[in-house]
Amino acid sequence: MIETSQLTKRYGDLIAVNHIDLKLKEGDVFGFIGPNGSGKTTTMRMIATLLQPDYGEAYVCGKSIYTHAQEIRRLVGFMPDFFGVYEDMTVVEYLEFFAAAYRVKPESRRKVVEEKLELVDMAFKRDAMVNQLSRGQTQRIGLARVMLHDPQVLLLDEPASGLDPRARIEIRNLLKRLGSMKKTVIVSSHILPELADVCTRVGMIEKGNLIVDGYVDEVMRKARQRILLHIRVKGETDKAAALLEQSDLVDSVNVTSTALIEAGLKPEVEDYSDIPQLLLEGGCRLTLFREEETNLETAFMELTKGLVQ
Numbered sequence: 001m002i003e004t005s006q007l008t009k010r011y012g013d014l015i016a017v018n019h020i021d022l023k024l025k026e027g028d029v030f031g032f033i034g035p036n037g038s039g040k041t042t043t044m045r046m047i048a049t050l051l052q053p054d055y056g057e058a059y060v061c062g063k064s065i066y067t068h069a070q071e072i073r074r075l076v077g078f079m080p081d082f083f084g085v086y087e088d089m090t091v092v093e094y095l096e097f098f099a100a101a102y103r104v105k106p107e108s109r110r111k112v113v114e115e116k117l118e119l120v121d122m123a124f125k126r127d128a129m130v131n132q133l134s135r136g137q138t139q140r141i142g143l144a145r146v147m148l149h150d151p152q153v154l155l156l157d158e159p160a161s162g163l164d165p166r167a168r169i170e171i172r173n174l175l176k177r178l179g180s181m182k183k184t185v186i187v188s189s190h191i192l193p194e195l196a197d198v199c200t201r202v203g204m205i206e207k208g209n210l211i212v213d214g215y216v217d218e219v220m221r222k223a224r225q226r227i228l229l230h231i232r233v234k235g236e237t238d239k240a241a242a243l244l245e246q247s248d249l250v251d252s253v254n255v256t257s258t259a260l261i262e263a264g265l266k267p268e269v270e271d272y273s274d275i276p277q278l279l280l281e282g283g284c285r286l287t288l289f290r291e292e293e294t295n296l297e298t299a300f301m302e303l304t305k306g307l308v309q
Contacts, residue, residue, distance in 0.1 A: 001026050001153060001184040002047060006056035009042050016042045018208040019056065024186070024201070026152075029179040031199035032188040039208040040188040041081070044155045047186070048078040060153055077146030081158035085130045091122065091141060094130045095148065102149035116144040120174060136167025143174060154178060156187040172198050226251065227269065231261040232288035233279065240284045247278060260288075 002024040009017040017039045024030050032040045045051040047058050049069040058065045060072045086094060095113040104112050117123040120140040125133065133141060139159060146154065159175075160168040175198045178185055187199070202219055204212035212219055233240045237259045244253045244263050249272055252264040265272055276289055 001028070002058070002060055002186070004043075004047070004056065004058040007043065007046060007053055007058055008055035009039075009046060009051065010054050015208050017046070017053075020205075020210045022203065022210065022213065024184055026184055027179065027182045028201055029175065029185045029187065029199045031202040032186055032205065033202055034188075034205035038205045040205055041157050043205070044078070044157055044186060044188060048076050048155050049073060050078065074149065075151055076153045076155060077149070077151035078155045079142050079146045079157060079159060081161050083142055085133075085138060085141075087129075087131045089130050090127050091117070091130050091133075092126045094141070095145060098145050099148045104148060112148055113144075116147050119147065119177070120144045121170070134167070136163050136170065139163065139167070139171060140174070143171075152184060154183050154185045154187075156185065158188055160189065226267045227265040227272065228292040229261075229263040229265065229272065229275070230288060230290050230292055231263055231279070231286070232259065233261070234285040234287050236284060237261065239282065240279055243278055243282045243284065244275070247275065249275060262292075 002022065004020055004022045007017060007020045007022075008015070020039075020043060032043070034040050042051065046053050046065065047060060049065050049072050053065075061075050063071050063075075065072060086097070089097070092110075092113055095116065096109050099109040099112055100106075114123070114126075117126055120143050122137065122140050122144065125137060125141075130138075130141065143156070143159065156175075160171045163171065175185065175187060179198070179200065199216060201215050202212070203210055204219075231240065231244070237255055241253050241255050241261055244250050244261065249265055249269045250263050251266045252262075254262040254264075256262065263275075276286060279286060
């Protein structure tokens with residue numbers, strides 16, 4: 001659905017996007033992760049045919065951004081991070097105006113608008129003035145707008161930027177729904193928890209370079225240097241820590257101020273099923289034993305260097 005090859009954009013001496021290769025198929029929800037100024041928006045604008053690359057190629061649904069720009073724009077819904085709304089228009093009027101711009105047939109416009117309002121859970125605001133909506137409601141109306149022509153590809157640039165916690169959760173739920181509809185979605189963000197349970201794939205971009213690209217579980221495995229166990233026992237924490245230090249599987253042991261034992265396993269160790277038995281035989285009573293999860297924030301910190309343009 002989306003394929004880029006050596007996609008590059010320069011502004012004078014600044015390389016905003018540096019030879020990016022990307023391949024997404026139908027149904028992929030791709031989390032584009034990176035700090036502000038890393039090249040996320042520039043990449044998405046080139047894919048949307050709103051910005052001409054200096055080098056490289058991009059295809060959307062098999063069509064080149066150079067030779068089929070108009071066709072691509074009919075296949076893509078692009079939602080920028082900030083967009084204006086027209087005053088003195090109701091939500092329905094606003095969406096019907098854009099439905100006409102997308103060349104939705106007049107007899108179908110009202111039905112299409114109502115369907116998209118239902119999709120983004122905004123039917124209750126259909127007659128409200130569009131310039132009086134909250135930031136979160138405006139974002140949802142913006143998402144409804146780019147869905148009016150039923151695009152196969154969605155490019156969503158920081159869709160949860162500036163939203164309160166409830167609104168961010170609502171946007172995440174909408175993104176999950178889009179994935180189930182088999183839309184190919186690129187969603188950019190620098191707030192990692194927004195993407196953790198939404199995306200099937202993630203890409204990490206730093207200073208214009210795509211340094212990580214893969215399915216979420218693959219990226220997590222790549223980021224995890226070793227397994228870290230969280231262990232708590234009923235009393236005798238020091239005894240349990242001493243037993244762990246004697247194990248051939250354990251590389252480091254740390255006891256926190258809350259009596260939580262953090263046991264880092266040696267890099268090659270994957271099977272640690274003998275450790276609970278070691279503690280039990282040593283007279284320790286386990287109340288907690290679990291592996292620390294690797295999340296997107298951890299992966300990002302492990303795999304990137306903190307470079308900015």
